[in-house]
Amino acid sequence: MKSINKKTLLWLGVFILVGLYLYPVIKGRIAFANGRPAVNETAPDFTLTDLNGKRVTLSDFRGKVVLLNFWASWCPPCRMEIPGFQRFYEGYKNKGFVIIGLSLDDTGHSTVSSFVKKMGITYPIVMADSKVVRDYGNISAIPTSFLIDKNGRIVKKTMGMLLEGTLKGEVDSALNNRS
Secondary structure, three states: OOOOOHHHHHHHHHHHHHHHHHHHHHHHHHHHHOOOOOOOOEOOOOEEEEOOOOEEEHHHHOOOEEEEEEEOOOOHHHHHHHHHHHHHHHHHHHHOEEEEEEEOOOOOHHHHHHHHHHHOOOOOEEEOOHHHHHHOOOOOOOOEEEEEOOOOEEEEEEEOOOOHHHHHHHHHHHHHOOO
């Protein structure tokens, strides 16, 4: 029987890892394309508790552009996009923009609080519950983000990483839209 060399095993491993990462993203994008809530619909309202015990209600942010970001501390793409979100939030929070991070971690507040502190996140972080996950289309892959305009309508849905440069153009457009 012929032995497999190290290079072949390495490529096989890379292929498997890429496949494991892409499968839920591709599967989610297919389901996401026809899912509710849809672009131009009013974003489902929610009230959740942040890590400090304060109630956060989406409708309280009417008049601002809001990025809802479903994430988890164990998710590598989520961890990669957070520093860009934080930088962007710091530059735009006084321009009528807010990010609300909805953690899908099931290990509890202490794990998420520790992660938030380590990452230097200053935007609101809430613990997502099953209702908000269901209301936003049964989030099946993370990160998943919804950009909501000043009137509470969804203007963009993104499954997968949302890069800082892309976010800038979309938020600038939403902030400048007078409708």
